[in-house]
Amino acid sequence: MSPRKVGGHVSIAGGLTNSVKNTLDMSGNCLQIFAGSPRSWARNPFPQDQVQNFNKQIKQQNLTPVFIHALYLVNLASDNPNLLNKSYQALLIDLSNGQKINSAGVIVHIGSHQGRGFDSTKDQVVKLIKKLLKNTQDTPFIIENSAGEKNKIGSIEEINTLVNQINSPRVKICLDSAHLFEAGYDLRKLKVVQDLVNDLQTKKLLKHLVCLHLNDSKTPLSSGHDQHENIGQGEIGKVGLSNFINHPKLNHLPIILETPGQNKSGPDLKNIQATHALLK
Numbered sequence: 001m002s003p004r005k006v007g008g009h010v011s012i013a014g015g016l017t018n019s020v021k022n023t024l025d026m027s028g029n030c031l032q033i034f035a036g037s038p039r040s041w042a043r044n045p046f047p048q049d050q051v052q053n054f055n056k057q058i059k060q061q062n063l064t065p066v067f068i069h070a071l072y073l074v075n076l077a078s079d080n081p082n083l084l085n086k087s088y089q090a091l092l093i094d095l096s097n098g099q100k101i102n103s104a105g106v107i108v109h110i111g112s113h114q115g116r117g118f119d120s121t122k123d124q125v126v127k128l129i130k131k132l133l134k135n136t137q138d139t140p141f142i143i144e145n146s147a148g149e150k151n152k153i154g155s156i157e158e159i160n161t162l163v164n165q166i167n168s169p170r171v172k173i174c175l176d177s178a179h180l181f182e183a184g185y186d187l188r189k190l191k192v193v194q195d196l197v198n199d200l201q202t203k204k205l206l207k208h209l210v211c212l213h214l215n216d217s218k219t220p221l222s223s224g225h226d227q228h229e230n231i232g233q234g235e236i237g238k239v240g241l242s243n244f245i246n247h248p249k250l251n252h253l254p255i256i257l258e259t260p261g262q263n264k265s266g267p268d269l270k271n272i273q274a275t276h277a278l279l280k
């Protein structure tokens with residue numbers, strides 16, 4: 001069996017290929033990047049020379065899959081046309097940049113319905129994602145589960161509705177361990193992980209699942225408040241995280257860390273090593 005893919009969210013500051021260096025520095029063998037600044041709407045196509053260099057290095061070092069994380073500012077459920085348009089345009093560029101680097105997909109937090117309810121915003125969300133898929137090629141659109149924050153879209157039930165209504169092989173799912181825990185899934189109990197996997201199987205969502213975000217949680221079970229902690233140092237702990245990544249139906253999936261790191265600069269060698277130590 002090929003070794004498990006374990007990497008982290010890394011910076012592209014100074015150029016796309018710096019993410020390769022950042023990954024190798026922490027002994028990662030896959031990665032996630034922002035395709036621009038995480039705090040600004042500005043998005044540009046990746047320069048062609050950087051793309052070629054990046055693709056060559058990813059291949060040489062065997063660092064696939066490469067995920068792109070969308071801007072946190074994105075909200076496909078907003079009732080503000082300006083914000084919706086900015087969200088759409090940013091995702092459009094993320095998806096086309098994804099195609100240039102053969103990305104395994106753009107991971108998206110759908111956003112907040114701002115109290116209007118999922119049911120009254122889901123048609124808009126579905127329509128926008130379909131339009132994004134129509135106007136781009138190849139790159140998967142990956143929906144990430146939410147931490148159960150008020151008004152945020154991204155429960156398993158909501159993801160199920162979206163996946164069914166969009167009905168495209170390019171729609172995929174990413175599950176984040178901290179978000180699951182914060183939304184009420186007590187991963188420390190093997191039975192809870194088993195029930196979650198059974199639920200995904202019943203809903204035929206398992207085949208859409210392409211990535212695990214592995215983060216410990218700084219906040220308690222069902223907090224509805226998303227704050228990541230280093231592997232094994234949070235409320236989920238080693239047993240819970242191990243239950244999640246070693247489940248027989250999940251143990252083939254790439255793992256991406258978004259942990260704060262020892263010095264708050266993001267995932268690091270120590271967190272990658274702590275993850276490898278959990279693998280069975």
Ligand SMILES: [Zn+2]
Nearest residue numbers: 144176213258
């Ligand atoms: Zn995440």
Ligand SMILES: [Zn+2]
Nearest residue numbers: 176178179226
């Ligand atoms: Zn998170």
